[in-house]
Amino acid sequence: xxxxxxxxxxxxxxxxxxxxxxxxxxxxxxxxxxxxxxxxxxxxxxxxxxxxxxxxxxxxxxxxxxxxxxxxxxxxxxxxxxxxxxxxxxxxxxxxxxxxxxxxxxxxxxxxxxxxxxxxxxxxxxxxxxxxxxxxxxxxxxxxxxxxxxxxxxxxxxxxxxxxxxxxxxxxxxxxxxxxxxxxxxxxxxxxxxxxxxxxxxxxxxxxxxxxxxxxxxxxxxxxxxxxxxxxxxxxxxxxxxxxxxxxxxxxxxx
Ligand code: PEP
Numbered sequence: 001x002x003x004x005x006x007x008x009x010x011x012x013x014x015x016x017x018x019x020x021x022x023x024x025x026x027x028x029x030x031x032x033x034x035x036x037x038x039x040x041x042x043x044x045x046x047x048x049x050x051x052x053x054x055x056x057x058x059x060x061x062x063x064x065x066x067x068x069x070x071x072x073x074x075x076x077x078x079x080x081x082x083x084x085x086x087x088x089x090x091x092x093x094x095x096x097x098x099x100x101x102x103x104x105x106x107x108x109x110x111x112x113x114x115x116x117x118x119x120x121x122x123x124x125x126x127x128x129x130x131x132x133x134x135x136x137x138x139x140x141x142x143x144x145x146x147x148x149x150x151x152x153x154x155x156x157x158x159x160x161x162x163x164x165x166x167x168x169x170x171x172x173x174x175x176x177x178x179x180x181x182x183x184x185x186x187x188x189x190x191x192x193x194x195x196x197x198x199x200x201x202x203x204x205x206x207x208x209x210x211x212x213x214x215x216x217x218x219x220x221x222x223x224x225x226x227x228x229x230x231x232x233x234x235x236x237x238x239x240x241x242x243x244x245x246x247x248x249x250x251x252x253x254x255x
Contacts, residue, residue: 002207004223005163005230006247007039007062007124008237009092009211014042016049023053025240030059030247036230038247040237041092044078051087062090062124065098068108068115080119091116092232094126094150096169106149113150117158124163124209124232125150127190131170139168140189147193156198164190164208165232171212173234180221180228183210187227216242219249 014022019042030038041062042050051061063086067077083091093116094109109125116123127146129139143166151159166186171178178186187208195203210222211232222228237243248254 002205002229004036004249005039005207005209006036006243006249007041007090007092007165007209007230007232008243009041009062009064009095009232009234010043010046010238011064011097011234012043013238014046016046019046019050020053022238022240023050023059026243027053027057027059029240029244031057033247034058036247039090041090047083047086047088054087060089061087062092063088063121064092064095066091066093066112066116066121068111070115070119080116080121084119084121088121090122090124090163092124092126092165094146096126096128096167096172100169106146109146109150110152113162114153117154117161122161122163124165126165126167126211126232128167128169128172128212130168134168134170139186143186143190144193147190148197151197156202159194159198160202160205162206163230164206165211166190166208167211167232173213175213177213177215177218177222178210180218180225183222184225184227187225191227214246216245219246223249 039060039062041064063083066080070079070081093112098104113123129142133142168178191203207229209230209232210228214231214233215236
């Protein structure tokens, strides 16, 4: 059984004050939820505030990026050990906005994954094709290359702790989600990759999230797919009521 993860990627939204206000609204809404993990990923400056407010709750904290070294002359960067100290369990790595806007490559993503794992953080490794690649039917080849390169030198013991987020670039922030069938096809392929690269047990246990315009009205269908183990949610994670509904996917009484 893979316990689902619903993670909210806040991107560059919510400083410390807004973080407190949001959590004051969200936490009572999700406090009784045990069968799925709720994760929020605020900007760096809000992590410590969030960690304090999350004490005693089951909601977990994620950062949105990290450097690979734990200390050094890297102006503007934040290290994996600092994130751990700040209270993070997870760190998003290789988000398409980092790749497109800030020059991230599969090689730098690989270094960040290795650094995060070494520090004891769980990487949420983001992969996904752009629109041209999908139109050219290169989706699976692109995803395979991203996985192979991002996971270079990652041993099975570490790989089994990873979370993968399949996020087609054309679906992020566009309001156009992949269909449940499109997402399931890629998730199944990713699971097969882990079976070939590592082993069947690891492939069966690894959690693969879908991200890209997940909303209240498509989350149930996506989460009904056998290889979709959760969602990485951007825009719809910024309002507590909307995020709660996504967290409560497929619950009989969810509105
Ligand atoms: C994301 O930022 O990872 C994301 C999936 O964004 P959105 O849900 O807004 O498409």
